[in-house]
Amino acid sequence: MARNDLTGTLFAERYRLERKLGSGGMADVWLAEDQELGRRVAVKILHERYASDEQFVERFRREATHAAGLSHPNIVSVFDRGVADGSYYIVMEYIEGRTLKELVVTRGPCPVPVAISYTRQILAALRYAHKNGIIHRDIKPHNVLVDREGRVKVADFGIARAGTSEMTEAGSIVGTAQYLSPEQARGAPVDESSDLYSTGIVLYELLTGTVPFTGETPVEIAMKHLSATPEPPSVRRSEIPRDLDLVVLRALAKEPADRYRSAGELDRDLELVARGEAVGSETETAATMVLAGAGAMDATAATRVAAPLPPATGGTYTGDERYRAYEAPVARRRSPWPWVLVALAAIALGVGGWFLYGNVQDQINDNKPLVVQQYTGILEVRAVDLIAGDGFESNVRRVPNGDQPAGIVFDQSPVEGTALARDGIVTILVSTGKKNVTVPDVVGSQVTDAVATLTRVGLVAKSVGVPSDKPAGTVTAQDPSARTSLVEGATVRINYSTGPKQVAVPPVVGLDYSAALQQLQAAGFAVARTDVESDQPAGVVVSQVPAGSSTATKGSKVTLSVSNGPQTTPVPDVTGLTTADARTTLTDAGFKVTVTNQETDDQTFDGIVISQDPPGNTQQDPNTVITLSVGVYVPTTSTPAATTTTP
Known part of the structure; x- marks a missing residue:
């Protein structure tokens, strides 16, 4: 289907x-x-x-x-x-309502108090998400729903990331061009301040009905996020208060360090604007820097005087009637005169007690604890200014830190959110970068001990095995050398011996000893000779240890077995001897004997060796079998002469 x-x-x-x-x-x-x-x-x-x-x-x-x-x-x-x-x-x-984008498109700009209320609810959602390590990365009015009671709901965490992250969406920029932070536009890592920039764009659109940067292509819009100076919202809508201009412009700072540090901090300024109070000097300074940054507009545009903003809570908001469907029901108009009389009476009664109340209130405010903000992750000088601006004294401690660049605050006490008396001390730990360490001398030690020594002082060992005449495992060299000063975490190379170099043994079996000796010595080996009996010609190598084509340590010994040549013995001539004497003579000479009988009609040869094989006086190998032919007398038989009968 x-x-x-x-x-x-x-x-x-x-x-x-x-x-x-x-x-x-x-x-x-x-x-x-x-x-x-x-x-x-x-x-x-x-x-x-x-x-x-x-x-x-x-x-x-x-x-x-x-x-x-x-x-x-x-x-x-x-x-x-x-x-x-x-x-x-x-x-x-399911949210029964509309997106902020639909409301702006169909109804135009929001009443100022409504825009502040909606934005503060977005910030409440972001504050909770950021606290849980989630960065939304695609805040825009299309992803913000408003129900019929005016409650805002943030949706679409499809490109959110846990913690600070790189732009990893298949190498492309993720997010919507009109609401991208500058760091998203250039593919840099994003953090919580990136969501706050996008929230500033949403607030700008709620107030003016338009986004600050437009263009014909996403690339053109992204480039404006990187370099163009935004117009203050009041340029497009005159009733926007001066302090709300400042809040929006600070949220749109190009550099994350110049924006609000947290959703809570931005929400605090919006609360001040909603109450008709002025924002702090830090916000005014940041907004002025935004306008002055590109020189596109007069920086004083952000300091124009505007009417104070009515409170954002209670009552019916003035402004565009088309937004009333998302607010409390509108009460019917009544005559104002009874309330005027009541107000005049209240003023008359209150004037006398005003100064007394004011003095008491001033004392209460002076002794009221202040909330410690977050000062980590920024430069020392900026953190000190923020601490002073928040009403505290700063205590700076500079210590090495391998994870943070020099000059960055990496820890604070008390932590963010702690209540602290005015003029209380906030201690910040400022990184001096990685500390320097002296390279120890590890040449001559065992490689395992050398690695342990380098690790203990905060260095990284890179071990490389090389052939050497030193015992295996002995460190033979290091780079950098001992007593060199390095930054903690740097790498030191150490060469350790793998023993003498192994080379191929030439195969020399079958060669004449002199040729074999020459080859082995040329390859760097010593040669030992052992003469052995062999049927090979004298001087020929009949075996070697180690075997040919194997590997052995250069300079080690190769033993050659060299043939002495074939060994022979003269065969005694035993013809004419008796069988017994012949057998004894041959056996004593190292030969083996076998006897065969040979018939003879000469009685003097009976029991006498008539012949031998091999013959006497020849050279034969020991243990050669000598065959003796011994005479056996067989008398002859007389036969009558044949007669011939002539017919």
């Missing part, structure tokens, strides 16, 4: 889809009824074409994971998530 035809279907076996609420580039959002809990919910379903795209699926999962972990009145709740019908979905709280 096509996704456009899902009306009335039971999705994921639980959610009855009623109607499509909206459609984006990544997903469709449907109004549905949860069949198990009987409540209306919004079901966000990833488009089918992205179900197999790992990047989109990961973003979708990330939205569910981050939003599900945040439970706050100003954040859209996530109830369920999963996979159904081949795609991913998220089940969210």
